Amino acid sequence: MKRFIILLAALLIAGVNTECFAWGREGHATIAYIAERHLTPKAKENIEKCIDGHSIVYYASWLDNHRAEHKSWGKLSHVCHYDINTLRAIGKPRSYMKSTLKKLKNYRELPDSALKVTIYHFVHSFGDYHCPGHVALYDCTGEKPKKVHTSSYDIYLKTKKTVFDYHKLWDGGIIQQNHPDWGYMDWGHALDSSVPQEYIDSVTAGTWEDWLHDVATRTHKQYNIFEGVPKKDKGAAESELSVVDRQKMNEFGEFAAEQLLIGGLRMAKIINEIFGE
Amino acid sequence: MRRFIIILLAALSIESASAWSRAIHSAIAAIADDNLTEQAKSEISKALGGHTITYYAQWMYDVADSEGYTHTKNWRSVAFNKSKLISGKKIAKHSEDIVNRAQGLEALIAAVKAIEGGNLTEQQLADNIRYIVTIVGDLHCPTHYIFTDMLPQRKAFYYYNDKKYSYVSYWENNAVRGTFSWRTDEYVHQLSRKTPEQVAQITKGSITDWIVGNVPTYRGIYDLLESGSRFDRKTMRLWQNNIYPISTEQVAIAGYRLAAILNGLFDSSVENVKIK
DSSP, rough: OHHHHHHHHHHHHSSSSSOOOOOOOHHHHHHHHHHHHHHHHHHHHHHHHHHHTTGGGTTHHHHHHHGSSSSSHHHOOSSEEEEEOOOOOHHHHHHHHEEEEEHHHTTTSSSSHHHHHHHHEEEEHHTTTTGGGGEEEEOSSSSSSSEEEEEESSSEEETTEEEEEHHHHIIHHHHHHHHOOOOHHHHHHHHSSSHHHHHHHTTTOHHOOOHHHHHHIIIISHHHHHHHSSOOEEEEEEEGOOOOOEHHHHHHHHHHHHHHHHHHHHHHHHHHHHHHO | HHHHHHHHHHHHHHHHTSSOHHHHHHHHHHHHHTOOOOOHHHHHHHHHOOTTTTGGGHHHTOOOOTTTTTTGGGSSOOEEEEEOOTHHHHHOOOSOOOHHBBBBBHHHHHHHHHHHHOOHHHHHHHHHHHHHHHHHHHHHHHHHEEGGGGGGGOOEEETTTTTEHHHHHHHTTTTTTTTOOHHHHHHHHHHHHOHHHHHHHOOOOOOOHHHHHTTTHHHHHHGGTTTTTEEEEHHEEEEEEEEHHHHHHHHHHHHHHHHHHHHHHHOOOSOOOOOO
């Protein structure tokens, strides 16, 4: 009987066919929305012309929704890889972002359909790469890079009294659990109503590779996500798992919120540079 | 305990019993509100006691069990003999009960004519505005088109993770929300962005033209599901990718058309939308 009630309550809260991907729909939409708020009129007009008049927010989760439709999309890594010693982006995810940006810079030469897909990829993946759970650290001292840390393990989520996938906690779990009633416009209003220009200038200084380095550095060192929460293999006993309590959720929530804001501001800078001419 | 279960079940059934979900009705009304002229908005606000049309987006459903309003349960759909509109007395005379109840277009026309005719009490004026708001939304929900040659298709179903779901209910609840979890103002941000040329195209013709013009698309939705299909998370996602571009567009179209009707009725500088 109790299980039945819990199931009914879960259906009420979650709806029937909900899905969860990196940052979740709200997180991706928030980053794109914050970006949109910082676009120059010219850049906004130009990029929206390329995507049939839609907002970039409309396509913020397009890659998650459509990833199974094309072999190459399905193979894409939504997690960014870093050298654990330098915390610089490496490997295929770096190359993918580099080629995506190169295509965008030459967007006038792309056929309409290819341009649309490139924009969809960019607005999604750039958000993904600002998600702390999407940082994977590799030891590059050997012949081949060897995965050292990812967010793929279980934690005990005290606020829900349940074992929870730590990756999924960042994949929308934190922002949804901390603010279940907020939509992307609520997030945009909350995070982006009075951001000083000095802050915008500081987080958008440098290159996109510097920004990824910043994401990895903040994730790895400043917040000690991987070191502060010891890893456990999936299926470890509950008592062995790292505990994420209310205080930790608050800290993670602050970090996640700042990443949403920073991701949006940086996305705007790129779009303004490319489409603002 | 039993009472708690009943409340939960009732809460679950609220959405499934409604055409479009409450969120979609609100979205359509909010898009319309975003496209009202200042004069129309002001007149409507006066008529609705200071409220917006979004506040009353699903009002016709909310009062459907109240005394004096139970007949509105028949105002949620429209029927077609293949692609030919069933109207007037033919609705009541039809052998199928589901067609007898498909009086949505008749009710919409009556509400528009009542406001055009004037001489309404405050209550009558408010009610007719609220009828229009809900009915225009319903008449842009594909499953609220009853095609007499396609009645078996209305019983189509699918399995998601081995649980059975009705296709008609999917359209009413998840055709948009299975992909986008927008709030009302977010629907406006996403969908109230048509160019003047696009709006002119959407609102071209009469109310009846709009309803008949929807038919090819709305019949087409039954080609999108083979009844009895089984989906897991991945295949469900792939399937839904064929649906959300259609469903979101219908929400936008309904919003613009609702605005066109209301602007015509409440702004003297705007031409009325013709009935036929």
